[in-house]
Each structure stands twice: as C-alpha cells, then as structure tokens.
Amino acid sequence: MDITRAKIRDLRAALDSKQIGAAELCDEYLKRIDQKDGEVKAFITVTREKAAEQAAAAQKLIDAGKATALTGIPIAVKDNICIDGVKTTCASRMLENFIPPYNATVIDKLNAEGYVLLGRTSMDEFAMGGSTQTSAFAKTTNPYNTECVPGGSSGGSAAAVSASLAPVSLGSDTGGSIRQPSSFCGVTGIKPTYGRVSRYGLVAFASSLDQIGPIANDARDCAIMLNAICGHDPHDATSARVNVPDFTEKLGQSVKGMKIAMPKEFYSDDIDDDVKQAVVNAAKSLEAQGAQLIDCSIPGLKYAIPAYYLIACAEAASNLSRFDGIKYGFRGEGRTFDELIRDSRSRGFGEEVKRRILLGNYALSSGYYDAYYKKALALKQEIIKEYNDIFDIADVILTPTAPTPAYKIGAQDNDPVKMYLADICTVTVNIASLPGINTTCGYTESGLPIGMSVIGRRFDEATILQCADAFEQGFTPVAPQI
Amino acid sequence: MSRYIPTIGLETHAELSTSSKVFCTCSAEFGGTPNSRCCPVCSGLPGTLPVLNKRAVEYIIKAGYVMNCDISRFTKWDRKNYFYPDLPKAYQISQMPRPVCLAGKVRINVDGEEKDIRINRIHLEEDAGKLVHDEVNRISLADYNRCGVPLIEIVTEPDFHSADEVIAYIEKIMLLLQYAGICDCKMEQGSIRCDVNISIAPKGSSELGTRTELKNLNSLKAIARAIEVEIERQEELLDNGEKVVQETRRFNEALGETTAMRSKEDAHDYRYFPDPDIPPIIFTEEELAEIRASIPELPEQRVARYVEEYSINKKDADIIVGNKKICDFFDEATAAYNNPKAIANYIIGELMRRINLGEADMENLKFGGAEFAQLVEFMQTDKVSQANAKTILREMIENGGSPKDIADAQDLWIKEDNDLLAKVVDEIIANNPKPVEQYKNGDQKVFGFFMGQANKTLKGAASPKAIQEYIRKKLSE
Amino acid sequence: MAIELKTIQHLCELSKLNYDEAGLEKVMGEMSDIIDLMDEIKSFDLTYDDTKDNNSIKFCDTREDVAQPSFPTEKLLQNAENTDGCYVVPKVVE
Incomplete structure (x- = not known):
C-alpha cells in the first residue's frame, strides 16, 4: 500500500475492508521511519513495541466491527504530551529520562479510539522556538529541503506528516507552534480555540496560550482528529463547557457568501513578497468560489510580539520552576538544596529556555510588573477587542502563517530578537484565544511550501475548516521528494 | 509600667x-x-x-x-x-x-x-x-x-x-x-x-x-x-x-x-x-445567600438560646458554648432529656471537673449525650443517689456503657426501703434528744444534721425526698 | 537600553540559574536586545482591567468535594531519588 501522504479516511477504508491489517499498516510507517528519519530526524523516540501491542488491540476492535474513526490509525505525538510509561522529554536534557506515570487527557481519548502510537516527535525545547533547532535530541529538518528548518516548535510533528512518516500527528501551539511548522512543511495544522482541547498532560509552556491540535494532510483529517480529542475535561478547569459539533459537518460546503477579512497589517512590507502573493492568490481563488473579501485593520498587531513574549515567558518562568532535579528530571550536584537546583537547572535547560525564564522573571519582578506584565494583559484585552470588531463584519480572517517560507538551518541562530519577530503572523491568535488553521497555498520557486492561515471566531473551528477545505479542493499539494 | x-x-x-x-x-x-x-x-x-x-x-x-x-x-x-x-x-x-x-x-x-x-x-x-x-x-x-x-x-x-x-x-x-x-x-x-x-x-x-x-x-x-x-x-x-x-x-x-x-x-x-x-x-x-443560610448556629446565638429558652445563666452558658464538643454534647443530652439546667449543672460540676483533672477527654468520650442525660434523669427522679451517680459516671468514663446497665450490674439503685428508713431515722431521733429539742424550739438548721446522719447510714436505700419527709414527720410529732 | 549587571544577577537568583563569566556577558547582551523589543509595549497606553477578562467561570462549575483514591506512591516517585516513600532533598540551609 502506498502511504505517501495517505489520508486517515483512506487508511480507515483500507483497514475496515481488510485490505491491510493494523499491524501491517503500522509496519509500513515504521519501515518508512527506518528509511527516512535518519535524514528528517522527526522522532525523538520510536515506540515500536507499544505500537505493535496497540495495533494488535486495534485489529481486534476492527475484527469485532467496533472500529471508530481512529482505530488502528498510526499517530505521532509531540514529545511534550505525557503518556504513561513512555519517555516524554520535551526535547530537553532536563527530561531526558522522564517517564510520566499518567496519561494526558488527549491520550486517554486516543486510547479509547484504539489509536496506534508510532513515536514521540521532536520539538523546540519545551516548545520554545520556531525551528526545532533548540531540541536537545533531534534537530529536525525540512522534508522539502533538508538544509532548511521544519519550523517549530512542533517541527517533528509537521515534518513527520510531510515526509509520510505518520499520517497524522499531535502538536501543541502557544504562539504558532502548530501552524508555522505546518506552513514550512506543507501540511495542514489547526490550533483549536483555547479551551477546546484539554491541556491536562501537556507539559505547560504558557498556560493561558497553550493548546493541543492535530497536524495532518488536509482539513478533513484535522476535523476527524478534532472530533476525537475535543471536549470539556474535568481535569482542566480552563477547558470549555461548550458543545462539540461534528467538525466534518461543514466540509464540502461552498464558501459562497463567506466574508473573509484581510487585515492590512498582515500584508505589510515585513512579509516576503512570495508569501504575500501566494496568500493573495488564494484569497482570489476563494473569491472566485463566491466568498467576499473585506479590507480591515488590526492596529494592535504592532505591539503583539512584546505582549506575547511577556505573557508567555512570565507564565513559562513560573511553569518551569518545578524542574528542580528533586522530583523528576535531570538531577545535578550540590551539597544544599539551593546548590542542587541551580546546578540541575543550569545544566538541564538549554540557552533559549533560560533566556525566556530570565525574561519572564524580569516581567514579573517587583518594580517591573506593571510596566511589562500588566501592560501585556492590557494589550491582550485590546487585541481581543480588535478581533471582535473584525468578526462583527467578517466570518473568518485570512493571513499569511509566517513572514517567510522555511529558512536555512542556522540562519537565525544567535539572534533571539529576529527569531521572536518571525512569530508576528501567529501570536495574536493565541493571545485572543481564537482557532486558526494553516493550509498550503503555494510553493516558492525553489519548491518550499507557503502556508496561509484562516482564523475564526472562538469555538468556530467548523467554519475555518470549511474555508480551508474549500481552498484545498482546488489546490494540488506536492509531496516532498525525500 | x-x-x-x-x-x-x-x-x-x-x-x-x-x-x-x-x-x-x-x-x-x-x-x-x-x-x-x-x-x-x-x-x-x-x-x-x-x-x-x-x-x-x-x-x-x-x-x-x-x-x-x-x-x-x-x-x-x-x-x-x-x-x-x-x-x-x-x-x-x-x-x-x-x-x-x-x-x-x-x-x-x-x-x-x-x-x-x-x-x-x-x-x-x-x-x-x-x-x-x-x-x-x-x-x-x-x-x-x-x-x-x-x-x-x-x-x-x-x-x-x-x-x-x-x-x-x-x-x-x-x-x-x-x-x-x-x-x-x-x-x-x-x-x-x-x-x-x-x-x-x-x-x-x-x-x-x-x-x-x-x-x-x-x-x-x-x-x-x-x-x-x-x-x-x-x-x-x-x-x-x-x-x-x-x-x-x-x-x-x-x-x-x-x-x-x-x-x-x-x-x-x-x-x-x-x-x-x-x-x-x-x-x-443567590449562591452567596444560600451559603450564608447554611451556616450552623454560631456561639453567640447558642448562648442566647440557652439563656432565653433554657433559663441557664449567662456564665454557665458561656462555659458550655466555650467548647464546641461539650456544647454539642449538651445539645444531644438536652434532646434526650428535657432538663437543660440539670444537665448543664452536671456537665459543668462533674463532667468538666473530670476533664480538667485529666480523667476524661471529650475527643475520646466512650458515651454520648443521651447516656449522660439518662444519668442526670436518674438523679433528678430519685432513682440514683448523688454519690452513686458519681460512681456510675466514673464507670462510663472508663468503660462506657449505659447508666441503667451499670446501676443494675453494681446494684446502685435507690431501693425505697421504707421499713429500713423508719428504723434508721427512729434510732437517730432517739439517740439525739438535744438536736430534737433545738429543732422543736425553732432551730431549722439542725435539720441538716438529721439528713446527713440518715444519708450516711442509708447509703441510697431511700431517696432524699423520702428521708426528708419522714424526718419532718417524726420531728413534728 | 543595556541591562545592568546587578539586574541580571537578580534575575539569575530568581530563576535559580548559574552562568559563568562569559555566559553571563553573552546573556546580558541578548537580554538587553530582548528588553529593547519588549520596551515597545511601553508606548501602548491602555490600562488593564481584570474584571473585563471573559475567562471567569460560574461557582457551580467548580469541582464537587469528593475524595478519590490517591496514586501509588512508588509510581509517583518513579522519576525521583527516594527513600522510605519520600523524595530525597539535600539539606536546606536557612
């Protein structure tokens, strides 16, 4: 069976019709990982034994006619989502040997479906970065050009799907970490509305912004995944008590009459011409399908980067304080508690993580709190308001996902400020708790994918999936030649 | 200073x-x-x-x-x-x-x-x-x-x-x-x-x-x-x-x-x-009002209730309310035997005295308010003498059990033995002509002397009320 | 604006991070640049009002007070240096 860019629904049909067994399907992917992951480096851990067990269990369900959407479907999971008994490293020396004793809620939900875990995908350390080059274990490459970054932080999850090492994966998105690598790797990834998916078991980077979501080959596969992982969770007080629709319901519906806003700040000179052109062309294609394009503005965008980094790093500084070498994680040396935790943290964390901890503590520390952290919260309120104003006149918002296509590995090393600025297109979606989906809308001359983002109202994933799906129907993606 | x-x-x-x-x-x-x-x-x-x-x-x-x-x-x-x-x-x-x-x-x-x-x-x-x-x-x-x-x-x-x-x-x-x-x-x-x-x-x-x-x-x-x-x-x-x-x-x-x-x-x-x-x-x-309404009776309200409804003096009420365990015990006892004053007196005079001596402990009391109430009731209705009540209470503190069972087991009931009462009091009066004379001359205080003598000899064989009545009757003959 | 040495030292103390001299020098430079970027927010002049956040929940949506069985101690401690069911901590100096 050809698994190149295979879709969940095709695999489902193959499994249900006994064209292929769950174990056999799983082996196909493991074989491809063996062949290709040396180059892509998408995985930190490949869970062969567990995959075999799960595939056998899935086959029983299939044989008993009890299969659901994801029964027997191989899935790769970002290495910051806790799985009982499976090493979960966050791509950090700090958690090199950490084995969680419990499952994240999304994992419980996937288990209930009878999924098959292929392995744990690489990421920027503690999800802090946009290149997957801060990973302590697997510096993932871009399947379209292995000299380029795959994006990040969910670079492993995006590259795995892109290179057909997995049909679908889970990532997490705090400031663009699902959408931007999906854009760089030419796949479809959705960050659901904050509160849509339980965060329980996701190792926290910035608690008010983090959200788990799927990366897949198209919008429909994303919708199938969302159907499985969404819903209120009693273990996460920030998970919303709202109805979960069937996210596939609006797929295939025409975008005729859909109002698509294009805030001018997202099409400024800071965005590569290639990228801008591809997104504008995509807009025109949607317009041709009957959608209505609307010009608008989001002035708060100019403060978005500092607001995002202040909030995210403040929360991160606090969230990462628990890593002290005592309860889990890298245990350094020291005669006293203070010496031990300093040594553990100094040697366990990488440079970017440390910078963000320092920045977060700066923003929160006495004398700076009002000027930085509180100001960032004020800006958050303003950005929410500006988005609400746009959604008064539009159904969705269309923007580039990143200012550039994938760049060369090493191009942004040693320049944190440049790296931070590259998040401009994605961070406000997290700040405003909105859902956003990336789908491929073109390729550069050198063949690198260009992504566009469709942003929706809170809890209106169905409409952005519909819009992305409508575009995908008229677009032919090109798989990487890896 | x-x-x-x-x-x-x-x-x-x-x-x-x-x-x-x-x-x-x-x-x-x-x-x-x-x-x-x-x-x-x-x-x-x-x-x-x-x-x-x-x-x-x-x-x-x-x-x-x-x-x-x-x-x-x-x-x-x-x-x-x-x-x-x-x-x-x-x-x-x-x-x-x-x-x-x-x-x-x-x-x-x-x-x-x-x-x-x-x-x-x-x-x-x-x-x-x-x-x-x-x-x-x-x-x-x-x-x-x-x-x-x-x-x-x-x-x-x-x-x-x-x-x-x-x-x-x-x-x-x-x-x-x-x-x-x-x-x-x-x-x-x-x-x-x-x-x-x-x-x-x-x-x-x-x-x-x-x-x-x-x-x-x-x-x-x-x-x-x-x-x-x-x-x-x-x-x-x-x-x-x-x-x-x-x-x-x-x-x-x-x-x-x-x-x-x-x-x-x-x-x-x-x-x-x-x-x-x-x-x-x-x-x-509404939520706040509901929570507020679910607050149980507070110390000051309890003191007020004891003073107004039970006519217990403020000082005693304060003592009982001053310890929640004792106060709940008191309410339990009062529910079993409607004589709050007698119960309060016995709690303060006897139970708390023993607690202060370290003999009893409210955290691990082996009997409840209802048993305690029964003991007070036995005293109040002349079924058990004061002295025997103390014996019973000690037994309850040490081993638990109901006052009735203890009184049965140790034979601590007042017998109302009228023949013995007559014999004992007659003897006392016969042997003490001087106090008898004093009483007849109007000295009421010596009555206590006769009560004391009779109690000592009768040891719970008659109720204090019966003894009192018989002595009064004999002295006025 | 260059960050002062004593500020970065204070941040290292709050963060429980050690740097050697060269490392500290490097991170000072980086932090100075980063803080310059953050300082852009100072020209934004609205103030924060926490009552206007729309993330609050109803009281009735909190968790009912029902105790559930706890977790196996050895499983909780599986990633820790431990003895007698306790985490082992170097002596705390006061």
Whole structure:
C-alpha cells in the first residue's frame, strides 16, 4: 500500500475492508521511519513495541466491527504530551529520562479510539522556538529541503506528516507552534480555540496560550482528529463547557457568501513578497468560489510580539520552576538544596529556555510588573477587542502563517530578537484565544511550501475548516521528494 | 509600667476540613504514610492542572460571613513563586489582589471589656508539604501528603495591644471556625497556625515602630509567651538607644527567647501573577445567600438560646458554648432529656471537673449525650443517689456503657426501703434528744444534721425526698 | 537600553540559574536586545482591567468535594531519588 501522504479516511477504508491489517499498516510507517528519519530526524523516540501491542488491540476492535474513526490509525505525538510509561522529554536534557506515570487527557481519548502510537516527535525545547533547532535530541529538518528548518516548535510533528512518516500527528501551539511548522512543511495544522482541547498532560509552556491540535494532510483529517480529542475535561478547569459539533459537518460546503477579512497589517512590507502573493492568490481563488473579501485593520498587531513574549515567558518562568532535579528530571550536584537546583537547572535547560525564564522573571519582578506584565494583559484585552470588531463584519480572517517560507538551518541562530519577530503572523491568535488553521497555498520557486492561515471566531473551528477545505479542493499539494 | 505601647497584627492559617484537597481529589485528611495521599497534581508533575474544590470556596465564604467580612463577587487566584522543597510546583496557589473576603471584624472580650478586631482580608490557598530533616546524612525527606490541603489565611489589622487580646482573638476565631464547621482547629496537628507581627512605640506616639514577625508558633501558650518575650526584647533595644530590625524571628520555647531566622529576606520577590490555570469565579447573590443560610448556629446565638429558652445563666452558658464538643454534647443530652439546667449543672460540676483533672477527654468520650442525660434523669427522679451517680459516671468514663446497665450490674439503685428508713431515722431521733429539742424550739438548721446522719447510714436505700419527709414527720410529732 | 549587571544577577537568583563569566556577558547582551523589543509595549497606553477578562467561570462549575483514591506512591516517585516513600532533598540551609 502506498502511504505517501495517505489520508486517515483512506487508511480507515483500507483497514475496515481488510485490505491491510493494523499491524501491517503500522509496519509500513515504521519501515518508512527506518528509511527516512535518519535524514528528517522527526522522532525523538520510536515506540515500536507499544505500537505493535496497540495495533494488535486495534485489529481486534476492527475484527469485532467496533472500529471508530481512529482505530488502528498510526499517530505521532509531540514529545511534550505525557503518556504513561513512555519517555516524554520535551526535547530537553532536563527530561531526558522522564517517564510520566499518567496519561494526558488527549491520550486517554486516543486510547479509547484504539489509536496506534508510532513515536514521540521532536520539538523546540519545551516548545520554545520556531525551528526545532533548540531540541536537545533531534534537530529536525525540512522534508522539502533538508538544509532548511521544519519550523517549530512542533517541527517533528509537521515534518513527520510531510515526509509520510505518520499520517497524522499531535502538536501543541502557544504562539504558532502548530501552524508555522505546518506552513514550512506543507501540511495542514489547526490550533483549536483555547479551551477546546484539554491541556491536562501537556507539559505547560504558557498556560493561558497553550493548546493541543492535530497536524495532518488536509482539513478533513484535522476535523476527524478534532472530533476525537475535543471536549470539556474535568481535569482542566480552563477547558470549555461548550458543545462539540461534528467538525466534518461543514466540509464540502461552498464558501459562497463567506466574508473573509484581510487585515492590512498582515500584508505589510515585513512579509516576503512570495508569501504575500501566494496568500493573495488564494484569497482570489476563494473569491472566485463566491466568498467576499473585506479590507480591515488590526492596529494592535504592532505591539503583539512584546505582549506575547511577556505573557508567555512570565507564565513559562513560573511553569518551569518545578524542574528542580528533586522530583523528576535531570538531577545535578550540590551539597544544599539551593546548590542542587541551580546546578540541575543550569545544566538541564538549554540557552533559549533560560533566556525566556530570565525574561519572564524580569516581567514579573517587583518594580517591573506593571510596566511589562500588566501592560501585556492590557494589550491582550485590546487585541481581543480588535478581533471582535473584525468578526462583527467578517466570518473568518485570512493571513499569511509566517513572514517567510522555511529558512536555512542556522540562519537565525544567535539572534533571539529576529527569531521572536518571525512569530508576528501567529501570536495574536493565541493571545485572543481564537482557532486558526494553516493550509498550503503555494510553493516558492525553489519548491518550499507557503502556508496561509484562516482564523475564526472562538469555538468556530467548523467554519475555518470549511474555508480551508474549500481552498484545498482546488489546490494540488506536492509531496516532498525525500 | 512600660513607656511603650505594643502594636500587634496577626496572620492565622486555618486548614479547612474538606474531604478532598483544594486542587485535586486526594484525601485532605491529616497524616498517612509519606506520599500516600498524593497524585500527579499535588506532587507537581509536569502537565498536571489544578481544579478548584467547590466546598473549599464555600467554607472560606462562610469564614468571611462569621467574621463579618465583605464577600467579593469576583475572585481569582494567583501564583506566589518561590523555591522550597516542600513546594513541588515551586509556586503556591494563593490570592493576592482579589481575595474572597475583605474588611471584616471579630469582637473579643478581655476581662469583661469588649473590643472589635478588624479583619483586613481572608484568602484561600494551598498548604505545603512536610520535610523531615536527617541531620546525620545532611538530607531532608519530602512528604507531600499535606500539599494542597486547603488553607485560609485570616489577616487582621494591627489592632492588638497585648498578648491577652491576641489570645482572646485566637480563641474566638477558633470557636467561630469550629461552629461554622469549617476547621477542626487542632493546633497540635497544625490545622491552626499563627504568624505574629509586633512593633512597639513610645506611648502617645502616633507612628508605629519597626515590626518583627514571629513565625511557627504552634500553641496558645507559645504565642502568649513569644509576644511577651519579643515585646521585652524590643523595649530593651529602644531603651538602650538601639534599633529594631525588620526581620522574621523564631521563638524558642525551651529557652524562652526569640532569635532571628537566617533567611535571604531581601531576595524574596514572590512575583505574584494571576494563575492562568484557574479561571476567576463570579458569585451570584443567590449562591452567596444560600451559603450564608447554611451556616450552623454560631456561639453567640447558642448562648442566647440557652439563656432565653433554657433559663441557664449567662456564665454557665458561656462555659458550655466555650467548647464546641461539650456544647454539642449538651445539645444531644438536652434532646434526650428535657432538663437543660440539670444537665448543664452536671456537665459543668462533674463532667468538666473530670476533664480538667485529666480523667476524661471529650475527643475520646466512650458515651454520648443521651447516656449522660439518662444519668442526670436518674438523679433528678430519685432513682440514683448523688454519690452513686458519681460512681456510675466514673464507670462510663472508663468503660462506657449505659447508666441503667451499670446501676443494675453494681446494684446502685435507690431501693425505697421504707421499713429500713423508719428504723434508721427512729434510732437517730432517739439517740439525739438535744438536736430534737433545738429543732422543736425553732432551730431549722439542725435539720441538716438529721439528713446527713440518715444519708450516711442509708447509703441510697431511700431517696432524699423520702428521708426528708419522714424526718419532718417524726420531728413534728 | 543595556541591562545592568546587578539586574541580571537578580534575575539569575530568581530563576535559580548559574552562568559563568562569559555566559553571563553573552546573556546580558541578548537580554538587553530582548528588553529593547519588549520596551515597545511601553508606548501602548491602555490600562488593564481584570474584571473585563471573559475567562471567569460560574461557582457551580467548580469541582464537587469528593475524595478519590490517591496514586501509588512508588509510581509517583518513579522519576525521583527516594527513600522510605519520600523524595530525597539535600539539606536546606536557612
């Protein structure tokens, strides 16, 4: 069976019709990982034994006619989502040997479906970065050009799907970490509305912004995944008590009459011409399908980067304080508690993580709190308001996902400020708790994918999936030649 | 007489007696083998999230009401960040700008004088774990069973001027919390803990002096003594022209002195910020009214009820209400036998006397209010003599059991043996012509002499009433 | 604006991070640049009002107070240096 860019629904049909067994399907992917992951480096851990067990269990369900959407479907999971008994490293020396004793809620939900875990995908350390080059274990490459970054932080999850090492994966998105690598790797990834998916078991980077979501080959596969992982969770007080629709319901519906806003700040000179052109062309294609394009503005965008980094790093500084070498994680040396935790943290964390901890503590520390952290919260309120104003006149918002296509590995090393600025297109979606989906809308001359983002109202994933799906129907993606 | 006036403020931590912890479903019970009452959440594992316990919130609202606070309609939680091995997340979930309760007051009574102590705020937070220090191996062992037990912190204004006032206040809030049913107030188990802020200033001065904070005080005795010792220390400093340094001090009970705790106090910057894992809560008026209505009868209401409905004097009512266990015991007894005055008298005169002697203990009493009521009823209805009642009570304290069974077993009933009564009294009268003469001449006091003699010989064979009647009859013949 | 040495040292203390001399020099430079970027927010002049956040929940949506069985101690401690069911911590100096 050809698994190149295979879709969940095709695999489902193959499994249900006994064209292929769950174990056999799983082996196909493991074989491809063996062949290709040396180059892509998408995985930190490949869970062969567990995959075999799960595939056998899935086959029983299939044989008993009890299969659901994801029964027997191989899935790769970002290495910051806790799985009982499976090493979960966050791509950090700090958690090199950490084995969680419990499952994240999304994992419980996937288990209930009878999924098959292929392995744990690489990421920027503690999800802090946009290149997957801060990973302590697997510096993932871009399947379209292995000299380029795959994006990040969910670079492993995006590259795995892109290179057909997995049909679908889970990532997490705090400031663009699902959408931007999906854009760089030419796949479809959705960050659901904050509160849509339980965060329980996701190792926290910035608690008010983090959200788990799927990366897949198209919008429909994303919708199938969302159907499985969404819903209120009693273990996460920030998970919303709202109805979960069937996210596939609006797929295939025409975008005729859909109002698509294009805030001018997202099409400024800071965005590569290639990228801008591809997104504008995509807009025109949607317009041709009957959608209505609307010009608008989001002035708060100019403060978005500092607001995002202040909030995210403040929360991160606090969230990462628990890593002290005592309860889990890298245990350094020291005669006293203070010496031990300093040594553990100094040697366990990488440079970017440390910078963000320092920045977060700066923003929160006495004398700076009002000027930085509180100001960032004020800006958050303003950005929410500006988005609400746009959604008064539009159904969705269309923007580039990143200012550039994938760049060369090493191009942004040693320049944190440049790296931070590259998040401009994605961070406000997290700040405003909105859902956003990336789908491929073109390729550069050198063949690198260009992504566009469709942003929706809170809890209106169905409409952005519909819009992305409508575009995908008229677009032919090109798989990487890896 | 001192030239200074002390000013004292109090921060009291009280553990709430909920079933589960404040942010996870582990048992909030005291004790347990190390780390047996823990889960990934309260152990601070990566990826875990806190979920607020509804009852803990209900309880702090009740605490607010019994201390006459304003209850915020909008409340939220903050993280207090610091590293310590008893704090697995390296932050404590607490409340900073928007506590549940603000601006209350508690009335205290010191030597008959009433005074209101202002409450600044009450907030809800989580307790930390426990460390056992192994000095030999120079390590500490961390047990997180207590991590996440709900705590309220009650912060007063600096309204106290003596240790007596502080003690009166603590006793009062302990009573209020117990009656409201939200804290068992077992100081020896640490379910109530106090930090004391003390400063002194020359009398007449309008400015407060530099304050010190006393931490880790775990008994009323220690608190009173520590305050006195610290005031003396500060007075001595000022008298010698020295300055009080703002610092945290520890009270050494054995040495009777306070010493500065070696800590990097200046490095403490807790970086409070709103906890993004816990959504703020909005209360409706209906919810608050419902919680308020569910507050059980409070000490002052009980005293008033005993005085008005039972005609018990205020002093006795205060004594009974002053101990929640005894008070509940009294209510149980009164429900079984409707003679509150007799029950109150016997509780105060006999049961509490034995408790004070250390013979009995309300925590482990082997009988209930209903059994006690039966014993009082036997006395009141002349079925058991006073002396035998004491014997029965002793047996109940030691081994439990009902008064009836004990009286049966040990043959302690009044027999109403009229023949024996006549024989004994006739003999006494015959053998004491002189007192008989005195009585007949109008000296009523000698009647007691005859009663005493008769009781001594009859030893419960007749009721006091029967003896009295027979003597009176014989003497007037 | 260059960050001062004593500020970065204070941040290292709060963060419990050690740097050697060269490392500190490097991170000071980086932090200075980052803080310059953050300082852009200072020209934004609205103030924060926490009552206007729309993330609050109803009181009735909090968790009912029901204790559930706890977790196996050995499983909780599986990633820790431990003895007698406790985490082992070097002596805390006060």
